[in-house]
Amino acid sequence: EAGVTQSPRYAVLQEGQAVSFWCDPISGHDTLYWYQQPRDQGPQLLVYFRDEAVIDNSQLPSDRFSAVRPKGTNSTLKIQSAKQGDTATYLCASSLHISYEQYFGPGTRLTVL
C-alpha cells in the first residue's frame, strides 16, 4: 500500500513569492491534515479536512494561507506572499475518520530568504 506522497520535497523562495504544496493521501483515507513543523519543534496543525469539507482551519493564517481538497482526495496548500517566518517543513497526514492513527508524508521543506 502506497503511503502519503507530497511534492515538491524542497522549495526556496524570496519573501513575497507564492508557493503551492501538493499531497496525495493513502487510498481510502477520508481525513487529511496539513501541519507546519518549524525546525527543532513538533508538528503544529494548520487545517484538516474530512472528505472535501474543512473541519478545522482555526490555526491557518487566512490572510496568506489557503488549502483545498476539492474532490476529497488530493489536497493543495498555498502560501501567498511568503514571509521568512514561514520557513518550516510542511507535512501532510491522512487517516480514516474512525481512527486516531495519522500517517505522515515525507514533507516539503520550505526556505524563505
Place this chain on the structure above:
Amino acid sequence: QQQVRQSPQSLTVWEGETAILNCSYEDSTFNYFPWYQQFPGEGPALLISISSVSDKKEDGRFTIFFNKREKKLSLHITDSQPGDSATYFCAASRAGNTRKLIFGLGTTLQVQP
C-alpha cells in the same frame, strides 16, 4: 503555553541500555497518546500509542507507561540500538469527533555503539 511537554530535550544512551523518554500534559480531556519517531529529512512515523483506559502498552522493545492521575506518560526503549537514534514526539488527542493531534517539542535520542 505548551499543552504537551516532553523531557529531556535530548538523551544519549549506550547500545543495549534502556532509554526513558518522558511526557506530561495538563488537559484532562486528552484520551489518546501516540508516540511518533522521526528521522532527519523524513516525516514522523507512528511508533506506538495508548488510550487513557490503559496504563501500559507494549510493542516489542517499546513500552508506554501511563499515569492518568499524574497526567504523565513515558516511553521506554529497551535494548537500545544505534538505529533507534531519532527524534521522538509525544502527542495527544481529545475524545469526541475531533482528531486533532497536539505534539510536544520532542526528545532527540542518540544511541552510542
